[in-house]
Amino acid sequence: MRYLPKSDAERAAMLREIGASSIDDLFAVIPEEYRLARDLDIPRQMGESEIVEWFRSAAAKYTVRHTSFLGAGVYRHYRPCIIDSLVQRGEFLTSYTPYQAEITQGTLQAIFEFQTMIAELTGMDVANASMYDGSTGAAEAVMMAVRVTGRDGVLVARTVHPEYREVMHTYAQHREAETGDVMREVGYDPDSGRIDLAALEAAVTDQTACVLVQSPNFFGIIEDIPAIADIAHKKGALLVVSIAEAISLGIVRPPVEADIVSMEAQSFGVALCYGGPYCGVIAAKEKYVRQMPGRLVGQTTDRNGYRGFVLTLSTREQHIRREKATSNICTNQALVALMATIFLTVYGKEGIRELAEHNLAKSAYTAQVLAAGPGARLRFTGAPRFHEFVLHTDEDPAAWHHRLHEEKIVGGLELNRWYPELDHATLWCTTEIVPREKIDIAAKQLAAVSVEA
């Protein structure tokens, strides 16, 4: 086996030195009836060229160069090529959680830079080293709010990503088992597509731990964060803002009124990869830092006075606190956080704004040309949006999806799987890399509705 650095002669010699007569001696502690006396029934050992061929064939099962208007929490932005060249350096790739600070300063300083960039972008005081993704990050942010307030109730906007809500519901299950329905959803205004503020006001009580909204929300609409914060804070509840499209922060006002921000940083240079790995991160006001989940990197000095970085505040964590920890999280998404850090360094202060503006322009153009077709109109036009929009078509989306597929285009996502009231509504996203030519083809195909439809 080519990954194993030993000859059979060396194995035999080592066994002799140990005093074992054969390798089986070392497994004698496993009761014989449970020892596997056969080969595992898995594919035979392959050569490297066969492995590459297997995956190339799997990848080639559909046309690679489809143009996609899918977004909905996963966004295809251009990934500067230096990201992959840097994260494939073995010193980053094959290192582990920086428990031994003296020989992991590279990872530690990079995470410190990541924490700083996330705090700067979100308008929060501090950010952690990363969470698994945006959905689990949102669930952890809710648990954090419950710890901070000592309250149980959680209000979540229905405009939050449906799969994030499902995950939060899963995490809340055990509390519901004891205290009843602790997580409640608040509907949206049918004109603006924003959370229904009157319904929110009516739902918040002095038992509400937090209000959680997403902005831009699942429909691409930017929520009225100051107004929502007022409603939550009046009753002593925290405001948690979930951000699924991190690029929006280049041009959209950060949710500075929030107490906790839970963000998915996939847009910062992370490949779509059929759903993961991505990069969640939790940011918060400084006073809540000791209730934060996950790793934190802090600055300090060594014995000679040199600046250095360490994992810190670990008394919150499972390896110290065990069942009293703030979370069970151990492994996070360090390498993906590094991708985001490099991405943000490449674009920098000006570039992130320019990039966000391009997205805004592309999406505005797409919305305009798609909605110009017969039987098509935009939904939720009463509030500002970033680079996603909801389109209603009189024609069944299944019909025009078929026409678009012929052109190697994947159109907007049908919303009725999560919002039955939004039949014939599709969610479209245009990022900076979708060429105008493809947008025009999509518009043309959408407009080519047959007379009977």
Place this chain on the structure above:
Amino acid sequence: MSNVLTPEASGTAPAGDTRTLGKVRPHQTQNEALVFEKSSPGKKAYRLAQLDVPAVDPGALLGDAVRREPGELPELSEIEIIRHFTRLSTWNYAIDLGMYPLGSCTMKYNPRVNELVARIEGLAEAHPYRPDFLAQGQLDVVDLLQKCLIEITGMDAITMQPAAGAHGEFTGILLTRAWHQSQGDPRRTVIIPDSAHGTNPATAAICGYSVENLKSNAEGGIDLEALARQVNDQTAALMLTNPSTIGVFESQIHKIAEILHANGALLYMDGANMNALCGKTRPGDFGVDVMHLNLHKTFSTPHGGGGPGCGPVACKAFLEPFLPIPVLVKDENGDKHWNYDRPQSVGRVRAFFGNFGMFVRALAYILANGPDGLRQTTEDAVLNANYIRKKLEDVYDLPYNTPSMHEVVFSDRRQLKNGVRTGDIAKRLIDYGFHPYTVSFPLIVHGALMIEPTESESREELDLFVAAMRQIAREVEENPQLVLDAPHSTRVSRLDETTAARKPILRYRKPA
């Protein structure tokens, strides 16, 4: 014995050289400021494609929601960014540089073909909401990997959704909870041995269970009588790591399972140490009901400085209806789909389908090994741990004399006489060119040195490690201060963790 430490013997140094220590000779690393300190306004490392649609006025489109103050991100050129992160990288130790015997973490070689195939455009650029008919290639990867992992574990069903080991524990315990509830018998407690990873009790608590500690017996294993006394009609499950965190296989595992099952409780296995079992024995055969795997341990996906991981959960058939949605199914034409219609499911534990990029890497590893390679890998991992044990047991205290599997745990009892603790020995090991072992864990061993070499180490590297450990043991006797002040050769010496925690500085702020 220690001649591998002398420069002459290493073949790379002239006689009389004093700069060489084992496999190490100092070299330069470059200083590098924080990226924010290197920034200067107006520098750019990007150039966007020309905008091919009309430009828009963000203020007009967004109104009050427009951002007025940009975030303080750095402004650098491309070459400076390359140098910045390359310089930082040189401050890291890594598997690619040498042995990384961090016990319980299974720091094995991360094959490069894994990285190549994970970046094939058709796999890396697929959107998770792409219709299933356009995702058959992705689903082939999921399907084959699931089949392999089910066979390797001897279980009946699997979910790939959990993002890491602890997330897998959470999922597995939710399955347990859902099953008990479906039996009309919600239970309250989860029993966890005192040797367990901290994630186990944290997980049980997050799932709403109260945690009952189980004291290990004199061999560091499960005390069957104590277990039998403790299990009752409120016990939902035992969370067991096997081999345990001291690297010992629970040879009474079938009796443990019997005690639990007789009381209607389940056996959860923390699969963190599956690298000791793969291809040699199967948890599903020895009575485990549900378990997680760590693809970043056993199946070679890179640790990446702390993630991403991937923590699939395998279970017996009776738990299958409770798996997170969606699950992969095949229709009569052989086409694969995601099925969301699962009324008994515990729900989702993560958006989308899990860390697909890690699935690709783990599958590439399994294909590169085949059944013979996986078995040989396990045998070599166990051989290496036992070799280290044999070569060090006369100088370091072995608290448990039970046979070791893939890792060996010593204690610092002998060195403590000279005021030297496991953490100090670990720091001195850095000077010899090794990443330390896991320090002070498991908690049942006072002053633990937890060493997991993995299969990836050659005999030469093991011998260098052994020589370094023996030399350090001598230094403890002859010059303990040398060890207490270590490391001596790193960019920074020991860092002030107390001040870091007391007055946390968690971000850079521009000087006023």
